[in-house]
Amino acid sequence: MLEKLSSKDAIALEDKYGAHNYHPLPVVLSKGEGVFMWDAEGKRYYDFLSAYSAVNQGHCHPRIVSAMTEQAKTLTLTSRAFYNDMLGKYEKYACEYFGFDKMLPMNTGAEAVETAIKICRKWAYEKKGIAEHEAKIIVFENNFHGRTTTIISFSNDEGARKNFGPYTPGFVKVAYNDPKALEEALKTEKNVAGVLIEPIQGEAGVFRPDADFLAKVKGLCNDHGVLFIADEIQTGIARTGSLLAVCGDCSCQGHCEKQDTYQRPDMLILGKALSGGAYPVSAVLANNEIMEVIKPGQHGSTFGGNPVAAAVAMEALEVVKDENLAQNARELGDLFREKMNAYIENSNIVKLVRGKGLLNAIVIDDTEHSDTAWNICVALKENGLLAKPTHGNIIRFAPPLVMTKEQLLECVEIITSTLKKFEK
Numbered sequence: 001m002l003e004k005l006s007s008k009d010a011i012a013l014e015d016k017y018g019a020h021n022y023h024p025l026p027v028v029l030s031k032g033e034g035v036f037m038w039d040a041e042g043k044r045y046y047d048f049l050s051a052y053s054a055v056n057q058g059h060c061h062p063r064i065v066s067a068m069t070e071q072a073k074t075l076t077l078t079s080r081a082f083y084n085d086m087l088g089k090y091e092k093y094a095c096e097y098f099g100f101d102k103m104l105p106m107n108t109g110a111e112a113v114e115t116a117i118k119i120c121r122k123w124a125y126e127k128k129g130i131a132e133h134e135a136k137i138i139v140f141e142n143n144f145h146g147r148t149t150t151i152i153s154f155s156n157d158e159g160a161r162k163n164f165g166p167y168t169p170g171f172v173k174v175a176y177n178d179p180k181a182l183e184e185a186l187k188t189e190k191n192v193a194g195v196l197i198e199p200i201q202g203e204a205g206v207f208r209p210d211a212d213f214l215a216k217v218k219g220l221c222n223d224h225g226v227l228f229i230a231d232e233i234q235t236g237i238a239r240t241g242s243l244l245a246v247c248g249d250c251s252c253q254g255h256c257e258k259q260d261t262y263q264r265p266d267m268l269i270l271g272k273a274l275s276g277g278a279y280p281v282s283a284v285l286a287n288n289e290i291m292e293v294i295k296p297g298q299h300g301s302t303f304g305g306n307p308v309a310a311a312v313a314m315e316a317l318e319v320v321k322d323e324n325l326a327q328n329a330r331e332l333g334d335l336f337r338e339k340m341n342a343y344i345e346n347s348n349i350v351k352l353v354r355g356k357g358l359l360n361a362i363v364i365d366d367t368e369h370s371d372t373a374w375n376i377c378v379a380l381k382e383n384g385l386l387a388k389p390t391h392g393n394i395i396r397f398a399p400p401l402v403m404t405k406e407q408l409l410e411c412v413e414i415i416t417s418t419l420k421k422f423e424k
């Protein structure tokens with residue numbers, strides 16, 4: 001079982017025995033360290049995806065790996081039928097870190113989104129007095145919140161939805177970055193309980209809304225007495241140059257409620273980099289008056305809040321502070337967009353670069369269904385840098401946040417010299 005496979009053989013195995021629910025770039029990775037990954041033949045690549053922003057702290061961060069292996073030797077799983085001596089510590093740590101009263105631990109991002117939906121509905125019936133089964137949650141066009149049957153019910157991605165119905169009712173979709181559309185929905189729809197939003201739409205192609213959009217969403221939620229629910233699974237944990245994207249233009253390493261740019265959510269959903277990519281860890285955070293609607297037996301997960309997850313998440317969050325990852329993401333992100341914009345001035349293949357911190361994307365000047373973006377990613381791979389198209393002609397660039405300035409400049413060189421070959 002432990003013999004080393006060639007890349008070709010590894011791909012053949014996945015192709016034959018694995019469900020074809022992904023279309024990976026043809027590269028087989030067998031090792032990671034910091035901003036780098038190596039393929040089965042030993043070729044080194046810069047990682048410009050970071051497992052969809054799960055690996056913000058860099059691959060195999062020694063402190064996170066050490067926390068994980070130490071805990072794995074001691075106690076891995078108790079279930080929540082009993083207490084364990086790590087979960088309470090982790091909950092206190094995370095609540096103080098993000099500034100909430102309570103946390104509910106889960107494993108994957110989609111599970112945390114499901115959890116937030118359930119809490120929001122229960123809150124609506126028990127605290128807001130909405131009649132049972134009538135609560136609605138407002139979501140946004142082109143959202144991505146995961147893959148469960150309920151979550152895909154309010155997606156407008158055909159691939160994610162088609163032939164997976166019947167769909168879960170209770171969601172109203174409005175245009176993103178359009179406060180008027182949200183205001184209209186809040187006025188006309190009855191029984192709205194909450195608004196679920198990505199502060200920047202990552203999967204949709206790193207779509208960054210206008211600077212005042214989140215403040216307006218939050219203000220409208222307050223005015224209408226509905227919960228403002230932020231899905232920061234991709235944007236959170238320093239990725240966009242602040243601890244959370246809802247922190248706005250603040251690069252302090254903690255949440256700071258004094259900042260007037262901070263649009264504090266009523267519920268915060270985290271996943272991905274909450275574990276530094278070492279382990280599936282997700283969570284919902286909220287204050288007591290919201291979280292207390294959940295009572296014993298009403299929600300749970302066998303693995304949620306297990307001791308390994310607790311140890312890994314605490315260390316992963318500590319690393320974000322100790323290594324100033326938010327600040328680094330902000331500085332390198334500004335530099336990246338500056339360099340890319342300089343290239344784009346004389347380019348007829350790249351239309352624009354957009355993003356915040358180290359969550360960025362370039363839009364290729366071609367039709368949505370052309371394979372130019374894919375071919376560019378294959379060429380980037382040949383040149384030692386791994387990125388993946390999202391939605392046809394958009395390429396997301398999201399390296400681990402532990403990157404240095406020199407490494408980033410080398411990557412800009414790889415990207416621009418590769419793009420030059422595709423100029424028309």
Ligand SMILES: *Cc1c(COP(=O)(O)O)cnc(C)c1O
Nearest residue numbers: 108109110144145146231233234
């Ligand atoms: C990745 C992601 C999810 C889903 O997380 P999984 O761990 O893949 O279930 C949900 N919301 C956002 C914004 C994401 O980027």
